[in-house]
Amino acid sequence: METKLFLLILLLAFIMISGSFSATFTFENKCPYTVWPGILTNPGVPPFPSTGFELQNRASQSFNAQGWAGRFWARTDCTNTEKFTCATADCGSGQIGCNGAGAIPPASLVEMTMNGGANRDTDFYDISLVDGFNLPLSVTPQGGSGCKPVSCEADVNSLCPTELSVKGPDGNNIACKSACLVFNQPQYCCTGQFGSPTTCPPTNYSKIFKDACPQAYSYAYDDKTSTFTCPTGANYLITFCS
Numbered sequence: 001m002e003t004k005l006f007l008l009i010l011l012l013a014f015i016m017i018s019g020s021f022s023a024t025f026t027f028e029n030k031c032p033y034t035v036w037p038g039i040l041t042n043p044g045v046p047p048f049p050s051t052g053f054e055l056q057n058r059a060s061q062s063f064n065a066q067g068w069a070g071r072f073w074a075r076t077d078c079t080n081t082e083k084f085t086c087a088t089a090d091c092g093s094g095q096i097g098c099n100g101a102g103a104i105p106p107a108s109l110v111e112m113t114m115n116g117g118a119n120r121d122t123d124f125y126d127i128s129l130v131d132g133f134n135l136p137l138s139v140t141p142q143g144g145s146g147c148k149p150v151s152c153e154a155d156v157n158s159l160c161p162t163e164l165s166v167k168g169p170d171g172n173n174i175a176c177k178s179a180c181l182v183f184n185q186p187q188y189c190c191t192g193q194f195g196s197p198t199t200c201p202p203t204n205y206s207k208i209f210k211d212a213c214p215q216a217y218s219y220a221y222d223d224k225t226s227t228f229t230c231p232t233g234a235n236y237l238i239t240f241c242s
């Protein structure tokens with residue numbers, strides 16, 4: 001009897017450590033247009049079931065993943081003439097699937113690490129505008145105690161200074177670059193002598209992003225106010241344009 005109990009505990013411990021609790025990720029498109037979510041899995045973790053797909057206005061789609069880590073974003077204004085290309089957040093694969101390619105900045109990102117922390121029992125998630133912004137998005141944990149939703153609901157494109165803006169064919173801003181991308185200077189990229197949390201303060205440009213979306217990362221060392229956690233086992237709703 002005791003041996004059986006011991007084996008059961010061992011099995012449960014193994015399941016928890018290996019992250020075998022599958023989580024459901026639901027993607028929902030509240031944009032008044034079609035988007036094409038892209039997914040990049042970090043090295044060394046199990047792949048996500050999709051690397052990119054089409055999501056029409058008001059549509060939603062769910063996937064199951066376990067022990068996953070990586071990032072989500074959404075491509076806009078995609079066309080498939082000779083090859084698949086998108087006006088914003090393209091991954092350059094030439095296909096709907098990103099197949100291991102990440103978003104070409106600027107792109108609003110959702111970053112996720114399941115089964116993190118010392119006991120591998122914590123999910124970490126955030127919204128990052130470190131690579132710029134293309135559309136509003138949010139992460140809403142479903143279930144799990146003390147889990148907080150995180151969102152970047154502001155239309156940063158309308159607040160984007162000219163020197164950072166990406167314009168569409170009709171002259172409207174369709175995305176907003178980070179200052180690091182545009183100026184490639186250490187104080188904006190947190191490199192060189194600015195390469196640590198204590199030596200890379202917010203800048204006038206990162207503040208534009210932070211003021212618009214206080215819960216999102218606005219530059220590389222913006223950790224304090226931008227990282228969220230949830231006990232592993234929750235499901236997640238990723239919403240675009242909300």
Ligand SMILES: *[C@@H]1O[C@H](CO)[C@@H](O)[C@H](O)[C@H]1NC(C)=O
Binds near residue numbers: 161
């Ligand atoms: C940010 O600061 C730089 C350097 O002082 C200045 O050249 C730039 O015009 C400022 N931009 C904004 C949007 O405030």
